[in-house]
Amino acid sequence: MSGRLYLVPTPIGNLEDITLRALKVLKEVDLILAEDTRTSKKLLSHYNIDTPMQSYHMFNEHKTLDGIILKIKAGAQLAIISDAGTPAISDPGFLLTRACIKEGFEVQCLPGATAFVPALVNSGLPSDRFVFEGFLPLKKGRQTRLKELAVEPRTVIIYESPHKLVKTLLQFQEYFGEDRLISISRELSKLYEETIRGSIAEVMDHFANIPPKGEFVIIVSGYKEKKK
Structure with missing residues (x-):
């Protein structure tokens, strides 16, 4: 058997x-x-x-x-x-x-814990349609992927480590624009659980003053074509 x-x-x-x-x-x-x-x-x-x-x-x-x-x-x-x-x-x-x-x-x-679900739900961003990216490519293909995600209409979920977070946010600002809404959760279910919400520029300001600690789940709002 x-x-x-x-x-x-x-x-x-x-x-x-x-x-x-x-x-x-x-x-x-x-x-x-x-x-x-x-x-x-x-x-x-x-x-x-x-x-x-x-x-x-x-x-x-x-x-x-x-x-x-x-x-x-x-x-x-x-x-x-x-x-x-x-x-x-x-x-x-x-x-x-x-x-x-x-x-x-x-x-x-078995059903059970996974970090991106609570991060998505408590982000306040649309959760009916989303794309899970996990960790972005470190080097090869990273720029190409960011360009693709910049025009992705669904909510985007990304994992990031503390020592790469600020660099990733700078790239988001470059490819997505500083006004794109974002939510970043860290230390989910732990004592120091925290979620920072706002535009990419606002979240950048937050982490410019407070060094990132813990593992992060980033939720980025989807691309919306501007009305002419």
């Missing part, structure tokens, strides 16, 4: 933001694939889960894939978790999911 793969979302900050079903799965599977076992150990210890873990991250996912597939083929029940949020959303998980589907294994993704 073949095994199964569970993709299990984990809290993005507050450890209470995990479902009862997720805890049950993590306790019952044979092995947990963790992006960083040190980070995941804190979560598992908090809930008294002693399931064995194996490191599975972007630097080893290709070379460990075949061995993991063999485990599932032998009947093992596996769960994959990232450091925070839902696996395969700007985190490892896609390659393994695709391989399991190709092999005919059962794959289940």
Whole structure:
């Protein structure tokens, strides 16, 4: 009998933001694939889960894939978790999911935490139609992507790190214009959760005086063609 793969979302900050079903799965599977076992150990210890873990991250996912597939083929029940949020959303998980589907294994993704949903909803910007970009390209293709997003009519969602935030906002100002509405959320679900809303110019002024800290979700309003 073949095994199964569970993709299990984990809290993005507050450890209470995990479902009862997720805890049950993590306790019952044979092995947990963790992006960083040190980070995941804190979560598992908090809930008294002693399931064995194996490191599975972007630097080893290709070379460990075949061995993991063999485990599932032998009947093992596996769960994959990232450091925070839902696996395969700007985190490892896609390659393994695709391989399991190709092999005919059962794959289940549990509902749960992911950073961009609360950031989008509390932005106050249109949430009926949106495009998720994750992290923008670092170099090659970045300008091309920014030009495309500048005329994207849907709300745009982007992840950014603190040390690149100001540079990214300067590029937004250049490509989108300083009046485009934007919302930036950081430390979602944590003690110092904060959302800054306004025009790109206004948000730029804010971070010119306050150094960025934490992981950021940027929500940019869609392009609206000016009426003639």
